Amino acid sequence: MRRPIGVHGFADEARPGVAASPLSSGVVARLLWAGGLATLLWIAAAWAMGWLP
Amino acid sequence: MDLYAALIQPFIEFGFMRRALVACLALSLGCGPVGVLLVLRRMSLVGDALSHAVLPGAAIGFMIAGLSLVVMSLGGFIAGIAVAVLSGFVARVTPQREDASFAAFYLISLALGVLIVSTRGSNVDLMHVLFGTILAVDDASLLLVVSIATLTLVVLAVIGRGLIVECFDPGFLRAVGGPGAALHFAFLVLVVMNLVAGFHALGTLMAVGLMMLPAVAARFWASQIATLAVTSSAIAFASGYTGLLLSYHASLPSGPAIILVAGGVYIVSVVAGPRGSLWARFLPRRHLEA
Numbered sequence: 001m002r003r004p005i006g007v008h009g010f011a012d013e014a015r016p017g018v019a020a021s022p023l024s025s026g027v028v029a030r031l032l033w034a035g036g037l038a039t040l041l042w043i044a045a046a047w048a049m050g051w052l053p
Numbered sequence: 054m055d056l057y058a059a060l061i062q063p064f065i066e067f068g069f070m071r072r073a074l075v076a077c078l079a080l081s082l083g084c085g086p087v088g089v090l091l092v093l094r095r096m097s098l099v100g101d102a103l104s105h106a107v108l109p110g111a112a113i114g115f116m117i118a119g120l121s122l123v124v125m126s127l128g129g130f131i132a133g134i135a136v137a138v139l140s141g142f143v144a145r146v147t148p149q150r151e152d153a154s155f156a157a158f159y160l161i162s163l164a165l166g167v168l169i170v171s172t173r174g175s176n177v178d179l180m181h182v183l184f185g186t187i188l189a190v191d192d193a194s195l196l197l198v199v200s201i202a203t204l205t206l207v208v209l210a211v212i213g214r215g216l217i218v219e220c221f222d223p224g225f226l227r228a229v230g231g232p233g234a235a236l237h238f239a240f241l242v243l244v245v246m247n248l249v250a251g252f253h254a255l256g257t258l259m260a261v262g263l264m265m266l267p268a269v270a271a272r273f274w275a276s277q278i279a280t281l282a283v284t285s286s287a288i289a290f291a292s293g294y295t296g297l298l299l300s301y302h303a304s305l306p307s308g309p310a311i312i313l314v315a316g317g318v319y320i321v322s323v324v325a326g327p328r329g330s331l332w333a334r335f336l337p338r339r340h341l342e343a
Contacts, residue, residue, distance in 0.1 A: 023215045023231050030210035038203040041079055045199045048075040049192045050068065 063301045070297060072195050073187045073307065076254050077293025079195075080263050083202035083247045085286030086209055088268030089278065090240065093220045097265055098152065102159035103241075104248045104261040106136035108166030111182060111252065116173045120181070122193050126249050129257075133245035136162055166257070185256030187307050188300070194253045201250040205243055216240055217278055255308045262312035263289050270319040273326025288318050 046052050063070045091100045110132025114125035136158045143158075144151035170179045190198070209216075215236045218226045226233050244264075251260030267288035268281075275284045296311030303310075325332045 023218065023226075023229065026214070027211060030213065031207065034206035034210040037082055038206050041075075041082060041199055041202060044075045044078055045195055048068070048071040048195060 059302070060298065063298065069188050069190075070301065072190045072192070073254075073297055074294065076187060076190045076195055076198050077263075077297065077311070078290055079198045079202040080247075080251055080254060081267075081286045081289035081293060083205040083250060084264040085267060085289050086213070086282040087205065087243055087247050088264040088289075089271065089281045089285050090213075090216055090220070091244065091265065092268045092272065093217070093278070094240075097269070099155055100244060100248070100261045100264055102140075102155040103133050103137060103244055104251070104257055105159040105166075106162040107133045107245070107248055107252055107260070108182065108257045109162045109169060110135075110166075111257065112166040112169035112173075115178065115182065116169055120178070122197060122253070126197060126253070129249045129252055130245055132162065133248060134242065137241045137245065181256070183256045183258050184306075185252065185254050185259065185308050187254040187297075187311070190254055198250045198253065201246050205247060208239065208243060212236055212239055255312070259308050259312050262315060263293070266312065266315035266319050267292065270315070270322040270326075273322035273328055273330045276328055288315065292318060 043052075064074050065071075088100070091097055107129035110128035110130065111125045112128070113132075114121065114128030117128075118124040136155075140151055140154040140158050143149060143154040147154075166182070167179065170182050215226065215231050218231065219233055219236055223233060226236075247264060248260050251263060254260075255262060267285040270288050271281050271284035275281045292315035293311050296314045297307060299305055299314065300307035300310040323330055327333060
């Protein structure tokens with residue numbers, strides 16, 4: 001369940017009753033996005049350097 | 054000439070074109086979001102100043118070890134950070150504003166860098182440092198650029214929210230105990246790192262081009278920060294791809310071709326983008342009717 005914290009539209013993604021920092025919420029999702037993009041980038045780099053068959 | 058030969062074959066046939074394309078992809082993924090944050094923080098020209106500030110460090114690296122990738126990158130990184138720290142220091146202990154001190158230090162850096170390369174190297178070396186050669190990106194340079202892009206993505210995933218909060222409401226950041234100064238310094242490190250990556254491909258004079266032009270163009274197409282970052286990266290990569298093809302087919306220098314394509318996208322965005330462009334401002338739209 002999400003609840004707004006009412007500050008500039010930033011949503012607190014913690015469950016009710018769990019204190020979460022407005023600076024760190026959603027960090028896991030963002031890390032997954034970054035990791036996915038980085039993986040694709042490294043695959044492209046391996047292709048460019050001739051490391052892929 | 055069919056479409057395959059025009060658009061795809063150069064990248065299949067030649068390794069240097071493949072490496073240049075992936076270098077553009079890496080620069081797009083790293084520089085796109087960083088450029089958006091620079092624009093949001095009203096630091097667009099600071100990016101330009103820092104790109105020139107990289108030069109003396111790279112030049113000293115060149116003086117010590119020739120065209121060594123690691124030494125020139127390390128020198129450029131140290132020089133960029135030094136100029137950022139010195140400019141911030143002067144701005145805090147004197148009445149001078151930070152943009153003025155950045156202007157002073159980047160001019161000193163540029164002159165010093167050109168002086169060092171000119172006295173110790175040839176004109177070819179100077180041109181390489183100033184304008185880069187993206188078609189000469191080798192495996193080691195590509196690994197460096199890709200590593201910097203990866204690090205940028207991960208660091209932005211962790212501190213991006215704090216950086217955005219600091220852009221719009223530094224008072225709120227202080228209220229929730231956010232480390233404003235540390236975030237600002239981490240952001241400057243990211244900017245310098247990406248400029249060092251861009252420096253190998255586009256030279257010190259145009260390294261900031263793939264960072265700023267897509268970011269300012271994206272402002273006319275998107276309004277959410279995540280969408281801005283994605284649009285900026287997409288414009289940067291499209292410019293890189295198109296610029297490389299132009300360079301290949303028309304025998305143009307690749308770096309300026311890439312930056313000019315990005316500049317063309319910016320002009321089109323100013324004229325015809327859906328958000329705040331000349332088209333949206335001056336072309337009368339129909340009123341809503343009941």
